[in-house]
Amino acid sequence: MNLFWSDIGCPKYVLSPMVDQSEYAFRQLCRRYGAELCYTPMLHAKVFVSETTYQSQHLDIMPDEGPTIVQFAGDDPKTLLEAAKLVENVAAAVDLNLGCPQPIARKGHYGSFLLRETDTIVNILQLWKQHLSIPTTCKIRIIDKGGVDPQSRGLQATLRLVDQLEAAGISALTVHGRNRTMNGKKTGKADWDAIAAIKQRLSIPVIANGNIECFDDISRCLQATGADAVMSSEAILENPALFSNQTVDPFQLVHEYLDLAQVSPFAGINFHRVEKAHVVRMLHAPMRQITHTTKSLDPTKLISQCQCISELLNAVVILQEAYKNVPITSKLRNDTWYRRHRVEEDRSIRKEIQRQWLAGGLRLTR
Numbered sequence: 001m002n003l004f005w006s007d008i009g010c011p012k013y014v015l016s017p018m019v020d021q022s023e024y025a026f027r028q029l030c031r032r033y034g035a036e037l038c039y040t041p042m043l044h045a046k047v048f049v050s051e052t053t054y055q056s057q058h059l060d061i062m063p064d065e066g067p068t069i070v071q072f073a074g075d076d077p078k079t080l081l082e083a084a085k086l087v088e089n090v091a092a093a094v095d096l097n098l099g100c101p102q103p104i105a106r107k108g109h110y111g112s113f114l115l116r117e118t119d120t121i122v123n124i125l126q127l128w129k130q131h132l133s134i135p136t137t138c139k140i141r142i143i144d145k146g147g148v149d150p151q152s153r154g155l156q157a158t159l160r161l162v163d164q165l166e167a168a169g170i171s172a173l174t175v176h177g178r179n180r181t182m183n184g185k186k187t188g189k190a191d192w193d194a195i196a197a198i199k200q201r202l203s204i205p206v207i208a209n210g211n212i213e214c215f216d217d218i219s220r221c222l223q224a225t226g227a228d229a230v231m232s233s234e235a236i237l238e239n240p241a242l243f244s245n246q247t248v249d250p251f252q253l254v255h256e257y258l259d260l261a262q263v264s265p266f267a268g269i270n271f272h273r274v275e276k277a278h279v280v281r282m283l284h285a286p287m288r289q290i291t292h293t294t295k296s297l298d299p300t301k302l303i304s305q306c307q308c309i310s311e312l313l314n315a316v317v318i319l320q321e322a323y324k325n326v327p328i329t330s331k332l333r334n335d336t337w338y339r340r341h342r343v344e345e346d347r348s349i350r351k352e353i354q355r356q357w358l359a360g361g362l363r364l365t366r
Protein backbone atom coordinates (compact mmCIF):
# COMPACT_ATOMS: atom_id res chain seq x y z
CA MET A 1 0.00 0.00 0.00
CA ASN A 2 1.37 3.46 -0.80
CA LEU A 3 0.38 6.98 0.21
CA PHE A 4 -1.36 7.71 -3.09
CA TRP A 5 -3.58 4.67 -2.70
CA SER A 6 -4.57 5.47 0.87
CA ASP A 7 -5.08 9.15 -0.03
CA ILE A 8 -7.74 8.14 -2.55
CA GLY A 9 -9.40 5.78 -0.04
CA CYS A 10 -7.94 2.40 -1.15
CA PRO A 11 -10.51 1.95 -3.93
CA LYS A 12 -11.65 -1.53 -4.91
CA TYR A 13 -14.10 -0.59 -7.68
CA VAL A 14 -12.70 1.30 -10.63
CA LEU A 15 -14.43 2.73 -13.70
CA SER A 16 -12.15 2.40 -16.72
CA PRO A 17 -11.00 5.12 -19.09
CA MET A 18 -13.29 5.02 -22.12
CA VAL A 19 -13.15 7.33 -25.12
CA ASP A 20 -16.50 9.18 -25.33
CA GLN A 21 -17.93 7.07 -22.50
CA SER A 22 -16.25 7.77 -19.15
CA GLU A 23 -17.34 11.40 -19.20
CA TYR A 24 -18.47 13.40 -16.15
CA ALA A 25 -22.18 12.44 -16.18
CA PHE A 26 -21.45 8.73 -16.58
CA ARG A 27 -18.77 8.87 -13.89
CA GLN A 28 -21.31 10.46 -11.53
CA LEU A 29 -23.80 7.68 -12.22
CA CYS A 30 -21.20 4.95 -11.66
CA ARG A 31 -20.02 6.59 -8.43
CA ARG A 32 -23.64 6.69 -7.22
CA TYR A 33 -23.59 2.90 -7.61
CA GLY A 34 -20.25 2.19 -5.99
CA ALA A 35 -17.39 3.19 -8.30
CA GLU A 36 -14.64 4.53 -6.04
CA LEU A 37 -12.08 5.63 -8.59
CA CYS A 38 -12.75 6.84 -12.13
CA TYR A 39 -10.66 7.66 -15.19
CA THR A 40 -11.34 10.27 -17.84
CA PRO A 41 -11.42 9.06 -21.43
CA MET A 42 -8.00 8.89 -23.08
CA LEU A 43 -6.90 12.39 -24.09
CA HIS A 44 -4.45 12.97 -26.93
CA ALA A 45 -1.59 14.88 -25.33
CA LYS A 46 -0.55 16.62 -28.55
CA VAL A 47 -4.07 17.89 -29.30
CA PHE A 48 -4.66 18.72 -25.64
CA VAL A 49 -1.71 21.10 -25.48
CA SER A 50 -2.38 22.74 -28.84
CA GLU A 51 -6.18 23.12 -29.04
CA THR A 52 -7.94 25.07 -26.33
CA THR A 53 -11.39 23.90 -27.50
CA TYR A 54 -10.36 20.25 -27.20
CA GLN A 55 -8.96 21.07 -23.77
CA SER A 56 -12.08 22.82 -22.47
CA GLN A 57 -14.40 20.15 -23.88
CA HIS A 58 -12.44 17.13 -22.72
CA LEU A 59 -11.05 18.13 -19.35
CA ASP A 60 -14.36 17.54 -17.59
CA ILE A 61 -13.36 16.98 -13.96
CA MET A 62 -15.62 18.80 -11.50
CA PRO A 63 -14.67 19.75 -7.93
CA ASP A 64 -17.62 17.80 -6.49
CA GLU A 65 -16.56 14.45 -7.84
CA GLY A 66 -14.40 11.80 -6.23
CA PRO A 67 -10.88 10.82 -7.27
CA THR A 68 -10.39 10.99 -11.03
CA ILE A 69 -7.31 10.03 -12.97
CA VAL A 70 -6.66 11.78 -16.29
CA GLN A 71 -5.38 9.43 -18.97
CA PHE A 72 -3.11 10.65 -21.74
CA ALA A 73 -1.90 9.08 -24.96
CA GLY A 74 1.24 10.13 -26.77
CA ASP A 75 4.88 9.29 -27.32
CA ASP A 76 6.70 12.56 -26.81
CA PRO A 77 7.89 13.08 -23.22
CA LYS A 78 7.89 16.90 -23.44
CA THR A 79 4.36 17.09 -24.88
CA LEU A 80 3.09 14.61 -22.32
CA LEU A 81 4.66 16.66 -19.54
CA GLU A 82 3.10 19.84 -20.89
CA ALA A 83 -0.30 18.13 -21.04
CA ALA A 84 0.01 16.66 -17.55
CA LYS A 85 0.99 20.06 -16.12
CA LEU A 86 -2.36 21.41 -17.35
CA VAL A 87 -4.34 18.94 -15.22
CA GLU A 88 -2.14 18.97 -12.12
CA ASN A 89 -4.67 20.95 -10.10
CA VAL A 90 -7.70 18.79 -10.80
CA ALA A 91 -6.49 15.23 -11.32
CA ALA A 92 -5.79 12.65 -8.61
CA ALA A 93 -3.03 11.33 -10.90
CA VAL A 94 -2.06 11.17 -14.56
CA ASP A 95 -2.08 7.89 -16.43
CA LEU A 96 -0.13 6.84 -19.50
CA ASN A 97 -2.17 4.78 -21.97
CA LEU A 98 -0.13 1.74 -22.99
CA GLY A 99 -3.06 -0.40 -24.06
CA CYS A 100 -4.91 1.17 -26.97
CA PRO A 101 -4.86 -1.43 -29.80
CA GLN A 102 -6.69 0.59 -32.47
CA PRO A 103 -5.17 1.33 -35.91
CA ILE A 104 -5.19 5.03 -35.01
CA ALA A 105 -2.83 4.24 -32.11
CA ARG A 106 -0.48 2.43 -34.49
CA LYS A 107 -0.55 5.46 -36.79
CA GLY A 108 -0.06 7.89 -33.91
CA HIS A 109 2.55 5.66 -32.24
CA TYR A 110 0.95 5.43 -28.82
CA GLY A 111 -0.98 3.03 -26.58
CA SER A 112 -0.12 -0.65 -26.96
CA PHE A 113 2.25 0.21 -29.84
CA LEU A 114 4.68 1.62 -27.27
CA LEU A 115 4.72 -1.50 -25.09
CA ARG A 116 8.03 -2.76 -26.45
CA GLU A 117 9.63 0.70 -26.42
CA THR A 118 10.69 0.72 -22.82
CA ASP A 119 13.13 3.61 -23.18
CA THR A 120 10.42 5.94 -24.48
CA ILE A 121 8.03 4.90 -21.73
CA VAL A 122 10.63 5.33 -19.01
CA ASN A 123 11.60 8.77 -20.37
CA ILE A 124 7.97 9.90 -20.19
CA LEU A 125 7.46 8.54 -16.69
CA GLN A 126 10.72 9.93 -15.35
CA LEU A 127 9.93 13.38 -16.68
CA TRP A 128 6.47 13.21 -15.13
CA LYS A 129 7.96 12.05 -11.84
CA GLN A 130 10.51 14.88 -11.79
CA HIS A 131 8.18 17.72 -12.66
CA LEU A 132 4.68 16.87 -11.44
CA SER A 133 3.21 17.37 -7.99
CA ILE A 134 0.71 14.52 -8.52
CA PRO A 135 1.30 10.76 -8.81
CA THR A 136 1.59 8.90 -12.08
CA THR A 137 0.12 5.58 -13.20
CA CYS A 138 0.04 3.36 -16.31
CA LYS A 139 -2.51 1.10 -17.95
CA ILE A 140 -0.99 -1.74 -19.95
CA ARG A 141 -2.02 -4.77 -21.94
CA ILE A 142 -0.09 -8.05 -21.87
CA ILE A 143 2.62 -7.91 -24.54
CA ASP A 144 1.73 -10.18 -27.45
CA LYS A 145 3.89 -12.87 -29.12
CA GLY A 146 7.38 -13.78 -28.00
CA GLY A 147 6.59 -17.00 -26.10
CA VAL A 148 6.43 -20.61 -27.24
CA ASP A 149 3.82 -21.51 -24.65
CA PRO A 150 0.56 -19.86 -25.72
CA GLN A 151 -0.39 -19.37 -22.07
CA SER A 152 2.63 -17.18 -21.45
CA ARG A 153 2.73 -15.25 -24.70
CA GLY A 154 4.81 -12.21 -24.07
CA LEU A 155 4.42 -12.60 -20.34
CA GLN A 156 8.18 -12.55 -19.73
CA ALA A 157 8.47 -9.33 -21.71
CA THR A 158 5.54 -7.90 -19.76
CA LEU A 159 7.17 -8.79 -16.45
CA ARG A 160 10.37 -7.05 -17.50
CA LEU A 161 8.36 -4.00 -18.51
CA VAL A 162 6.41 -3.73 -15.25
CA ASP A 163 9.66 -3.87 -13.27
CA GLN A 164 10.80 -0.82 -15.18
CA LEU A 165 7.50 0.97 -14.76
CA GLU A 166 7.70 0.52 -11.01
CA ALA A 167 11.34 1.61 -10.98
CA ALA A 168 10.34 4.75 -12.90
CA GLY A 169 8.13 5.69 -9.98
CA ILE A 170 4.53 5.00 -10.95
CA SER A 171 2.12 4.79 -8.02
CA ALA A 172 -0.31 2.21 -9.41
CA LEU A 173 -0.61 -0.04 -12.45
CA THR A 174 -3.69 -1.22 -14.33
CA VAL A 175 -3.26 -4.49 -16.19
CA HIS A 176 -5.74 -5.33 -18.92
CA GLY A 177 -5.15 -9.07 -19.09
CA ARG A 178 -5.40 -9.32 -22.87
CA ASN A 179 -2.87 -8.68 -25.58
CA ARG A 180 -3.17 -6.25 -28.49
CA THR A 181 -4.61 -8.79 -30.89
CA MET A 182 -7.47 -9.61 -28.50
CA ASN A 183 -9.79 -6.94 -29.73
CA GLY A 184 -13.31 -6.64 -31.19
CA LYS A 185 -14.59 -10.09 -32.15
CA LYS A 186 -11.26 -11.58 -31.09
CA THR A 187 -11.55 -10.16 -27.57
CA GLY A 188 -11.56 -13.53 -25.78
CA LYS A 189 -10.86 -14.24 -22.17
CA ALA A 190 -8.53 -12.05 -20.13
CA ASP A 191 -5.58 -13.81 -18.53
CA TRP A 192 -5.93 -13.48 -14.76
CA ASP A 193 -2.85 -15.70 -14.24
CA ALA A 194 -0.75 -13.10 -16.02
CA ILE A 195 -2.20 -10.37 -13.81
CA ALA A 196 -1.40 -12.51 -10.75
CA ALA A 197 2.20 -12.94 -11.91
CA ILE A 198 2.53 -9.17 -12.34
CA LYS A 199 0.93 -8.40 -8.99
CA GLN A 200 3.23 -10.85 -7.23
CA ARG A 201 6.42 -9.04 -8.22
CA LEU A 202 5.29 -5.46 -7.62
CA SER A 203 4.81 -3.52 -4.42
CA ILE A 204 2.57 -0.82 -5.94
CA PRO A 205 -1.22 -1.34 -6.13
CA VAL A 206 -2.40 -3.28 -9.17
CA ILE A 207 -5.84 -2.86 -10.77
CA ALA A 208 -7.03 -5.95 -12.63
CA ASN A 209 -8.99 -5.41 -15.83
CA GLY A 210 -10.83 -7.92 -18.00
CA ASN A 211 -13.55 -10.58 -17.52
CA ILE A 212 -15.56 -8.55 -15.02
CA GLU A 213 -19.07 -9.18 -16.21
CA CYS A 214 -21.06 -9.29 -12.98
CA PHE A 215 -20.60 -8.51 -9.30
CA ASP A 216 -19.51 -12.05 -8.40
CA ASP A 217 -16.65 -11.83 -10.89
CA ILE A 218 -15.09 -9.13 -8.70
CA SER A 219 -14.26 -11.37 -5.75
CA ARG A 220 -13.26 -14.16 -8.13
CA CYS A 221 -10.87 -11.81 -9.89
CA LEU A 222 -9.41 -10.36 -6.69
CA GLN A 223 -8.82 -13.84 -5.35
CA ALA A 224 -7.30 -15.18 -8.57
CA THR A 225 -5.03 -12.21 -9.21
CA GLY A 226 -4.29 -10.87 -5.72
CA ALA A 227 -4.96 -7.43 -7.23
CA ASP A 228 -5.93 -4.46 -5.10
CA ALA A 229 -8.89 -3.43 -7.23
CA VAL A 230 -10.86 -4.34 -10.32
CA MET A 231 -11.67 -2.15 -13.30
CA SER A 232 -14.74 -2.55 -15.47
CA SER A 233 -15.46 -1.17 -18.90
CA GLU A 234 -17.87 -2.94 -21.25
CA ALA A 235 -20.04 -4.53 -18.55
CA ILE A 236 -20.41 -1.30 -16.60
CA LEU A 237 -21.42 0.53 -19.78
CA GLU A 238 -24.44 -1.74 -19.94
CA ASN A 239 -24.99 -1.88 -16.19
CA PRO A 240 -23.67 1.21 -14.40
CA ALA A 241 -24.91 -0.34 -11.13
CA LEU A 242 -22.48 -3.25 -11.54
CA PHE A 243 -20.39 -2.38 -8.48
CA SER A 244 -23.42 -2.06 -6.19
CA ASN A 245 -24.50 -5.70 -6.39
CA GLN A 246 -28.07 -4.44 -6.89
CA THR A 247 -30.33 -5.37 -9.78
CA VAL A 248 -31.47 -2.03 -11.15
CA ASP A 249 -33.92 -1.70 -14.02
CA PRO A 250 -32.00 -0.52 -17.12
CA PHE A 251 -34.68 2.09 -17.85
CA GLN A 252 -34.21 3.57 -14.38
CA LEU A 253 -30.47 3.74 -14.99
CA VAL A 254 -31.01 5.46 -18.33
CA HIS A 255 -33.32 8.01 -16.73
CA GLU A 256 -30.79 8.67 -13.96
CA TYR A 257 -28.05 9.03 -16.55
CA LEU A 258 -30.02 11.42 -18.74
CA ASP A 259 -30.94 13.53 -15.69
CA LEU A 260 -27.25 13.82 -14.86
CA ALA A 261 -26.30 14.44 -18.48
CA GLN A 262 -28.89 17.19 -18.88
CA VAL A 263 -27.39 19.29 -16.11
CA SER A 264 -23.77 18.47 -16.89
CA PRO A 265 -21.74 21.50 -18.01
CA PHE A 266 -20.40 19.23 -20.78
CA ALA A 267 -23.82 18.07 -22.03
CA GLY A 268 -24.27 17.37 -25.71
CA ILE A 269 -20.74 18.31 -26.80
CA ASN A 270 -20.48 15.06 -28.70
CA PHE A 271 -24.10 13.93 -28.38
CA HIS A 272 -24.15 11.10 -30.94
CA ARG A 273 -21.02 9.43 -29.58
CA VAL A 274 -21.54 10.11 -25.89
CA GLU A 275 -25.13 10.36 -24.59
CA LYS A 276 -26.73 8.43 -27.44
CA ALA A 277 -24.14 5.66 -27.24
CA HIS A 278 -24.73 5.30 -23.50
CA VAL A 279 -28.46 4.84 -24.01
CA VAL A 280 -27.94 2.20 -26.70
CA ARG A 281 -25.52 0.27 -24.49
CA MET A 282 -27.65 0.45 -21.34
CA LEU A 283 -30.73 -0.61 -23.28
CA HIS A 284 -28.96 -3.20 -25.43
CA ALA A 285 -31.08 -6.16 -24.27
CA PRO A 286 -34.50 -4.41 -24.08
CA MET A 287 -33.97 -2.82 -27.50
CA ARG A 288 -33.18 -6.17 -29.10
CA GLN A 289 -36.17 -7.75 -27.43
CA ILE A 290 -38.50 -4.97 -28.57
CA THR A 291 -37.07 -5.22 -32.10
CA HIS A 292 -37.99 -8.85 -32.33
CA THR A 293 -41.37 -8.79 -30.67
CA THR A 294 -42.91 -5.41 -31.59
CA LYS A 295 -43.11 -5.10 -35.35
CA SER A 296 -44.57 -1.59 -35.23
CA LEU A 297 -41.51 -0.08 -33.54
CA ASP A 298 -37.88 0.05 -34.65
CA PRO A 299 -35.90 1.00 -31.51
CA THR A 300 -32.62 1.55 -33.37
CA LYS A 301 -34.27 3.96 -35.82
CA LEU A 302 -36.08 5.72 -32.99
CA ILE A 303 -32.86 6.37 -31.07
CA SER A 304 -30.78 7.19 -34.11
CA GLN A 305 -33.16 9.99 -35.13
CA CYS A 306 -32.68 11.83 -31.81
CA GLN A 307 -30.74 15.08 -32.03
CA CYS A 308 -30.60 16.17 -28.40
CA ILE A 309 -30.99 14.87 -24.85
CA SER A 310 -34.67 15.82 -24.51
CA GLU A 311 -35.50 13.94 -27.74
CA LEU A 312 -33.55 10.99 -26.37
CA LEU A 313 -35.59 11.17 -23.20
CA ASN A 314 -38.85 11.03 -25.18
CA ALA A 315 -37.58 8.06 -27.17
CA VAL A 316 -36.64 6.23 -23.97
CA VAL A 317 -40.18 6.74 -22.62
CA ILE A 318 -41.61 5.22 -25.83
CA LEU A 319 -39.25 2.24 -25.53
CA GLN A 320 -40.11 1.82 -21.88
CA GLU A 321 -43.82 1.60 -22.72
CA ALA A 322 -43.15 -0.86 -25.55
CA TYR A 323 -40.99 -3.01 -23.28
CA LYS A 324 -43.93 -3.53 -20.91
CA ASN A 325 -45.60 -5.50 -23.70
CA VAL A 326 -42.62 -7.73 -24.47
CA PRO A 327 -43.53 -11.28 -23.41
CA ILE A 328 -41.55 -12.42 -20.41
CA THR A 329 -40.24 -15.44 -22.37
CA SER A 330 -38.52 -13.06 -24.79
CA LYS A 331 -36.60 -11.23 -22.08
CA LEU A 332 -33.30 -12.93 -22.80
CA ARG A 333 -31.04 -13.59 -19.86
CA ASN A 334 -27.73 -13.92 -21.64
CA ASP A 335 -28.17 -11.45 -24.44
CA THR A 336 -25.91 -8.79 -23.02
CA TRP A 337 -23.73 -6.11 -24.54
CA TYR A 338 -20.73 -7.65 -22.76
CA ARG A 339 -21.26 -11.05 -24.33
CA ARG A 340 -21.87 -9.97 -27.88
CA HIS A 341 -18.22 -10.74 -28.76
CA ARG A 342 -17.61 -13.31 -26.10
CA VAL A 343 -20.14 -16.03 -26.88
CA GLU A 344 -17.50 -17.86 -28.93
CA GLU A 345 -15.58 -18.73 -25.78
CA ASP A 346 -18.20 -20.72 -24.05
CA ARG A 347 -20.13 -23.18 -26.16
CA SER A 348 -22.78 -23.80 -23.52
CA ILE A 349 -23.54 -20.08 -23.21
CA ARG A 350 -23.61 -19.71 -26.99
CA LYS A 351 -25.98 -22.65 -27.32
CA GLU A 352 -28.25 -21.23 -24.63
CA ILE A 353 -28.34 -17.83 -26.38
CA GLN A 354 -29.07 -19.49 -29.71
CA ARG A 355 -31.82 -21.57 -28.12
CA GLN A 356 -33.39 -18.44 -26.69
CA TRP A 357 -32.96 -16.54 -29.93
CA LEU A 358 -34.74 -19.31 -31.80
CA ALA A 359 -37.47 -19.63 -29.17
CA GLY A 360 -38.13 -15.90 -29.46
CA GLY A 361 -38.02 -16.05 -33.27
CA LEU A 362 -34.93 -13.85 -33.27
CA ARG A 363 -32.22 -13.60 -35.85
CA LEU A 364 -28.50 -13.70 -35.08
CA THR A 365 -27.39 -10.21 -35.88
CA ARG A 366 -23.78 -10.21 -34.58
Ligand SMILES: Cc1cc2nc3c(=O)[nH]c(=O)nc-3n(C[C@H](O)[C@H](O)[C@H](O)COP(=O)(O)O)c2cc1C
Nearest residue numbers: 016017018019021041042139176210211232233234
Ligand atom coordinates in the same frame (compact mmCIF):
# COMPACT_ATOMS: atom_id res chain seq x y z
C1 LIG B 1 -16.05 2.32 -25.56
C2 LIG B 1 -14.69 2.00 -25.02
C3 LIG B 1 -13.73 2.97 -24.94
C4 LIG B 1 -12.46 2.68 -24.41
N1 LIG B 1 -11.55 3.69 -24.29
C5 LIG B 1 -10.39 3.46 -23.60
C6 LIG B 1 -9.54 4.53 -23.26
O1 LIG B 1 -9.81 5.69 -23.54
N2 LIG B 1 -8.39 4.23 -22.60
C7 LIG B 1 -8.07 2.94 -22.23
O2 LIG B 1 -7.04 2.74 -21.60
N3 LIG B 1 -8.88 1.93 -22.52
C8 LIG B 1 -10.04 2.15 -23.18
N4 LIG B 1 -10.90 1.12 -23.41
C9 LIG B 1 -10.56 -0.24 -22.93
C10 LIG B 1 -11.14 -0.46 -21.52
O3 LIG B 1 -10.66 0.51 -20.62
C11 LIG B 1 -10.81 -1.86 -20.98
O4 LIG B 1 -9.42 -1.97 -20.84
C12 LIG B 1 -11.30 -2.99 -21.89
O5 LIG B 1 -12.58 -2.73 -22.39
C13 LIG B 1 -11.33 -4.31 -21.11
O6 LIG B 1 -12.17 -4.24 -19.99
P1 LIG B 1 -13.59 -5.01 -19.95
O7 LIG B 1 -13.29 -6.45 -20.15
O8 LIG B 1 -14.15 -4.68 -18.59
O9 LIG B 1 -14.40 -4.45 -21.07
C14 LIG B 1 -12.16 1.37 -23.97
C15 LIG B 1 -13.15 0.38 -24.06
C16 LIG B 1 -14.39 0.68 -24.57
C17 LIG B 1 -15.43 -0.40 -24.64
